[in-house]
Amino acid sequence: RILSRRKKGSARWNKQRLVVAKLHEKVANRRMNFLHHKSKELAPNFDAVAIEDLNMKGMSQALHFGKSVHDNGWGMFTT
Incomplete structure (x- = not known):
């Protein structure tokens, strides 16, 4: 700000x-x-260890989580 x-x-x-x-x-x-x-x-x-392939963009739009879904770092965790 x-x-x-x-x-x-x-x-x-x-x-x-x-x-x-x-x-x-x-x-x-x-x-x-x-x-x-x-x-x-x-x-x-x-x-x-099995990892589910999640549609993060769809989750953020459909469930109204916004940036909090993108901020978790799922991609980094899977790599």
């Missing part, structure tokens, strides 16, 4: 852009860490 109020291209806009980028990086790192821990927990405990 703060970034959207800044004049694009100004020094304060660039400073705030870096703050927002750091926050996004922290969220991405936390998500990667969580997914890595969960997959590492599943791998030694089970011989086979």
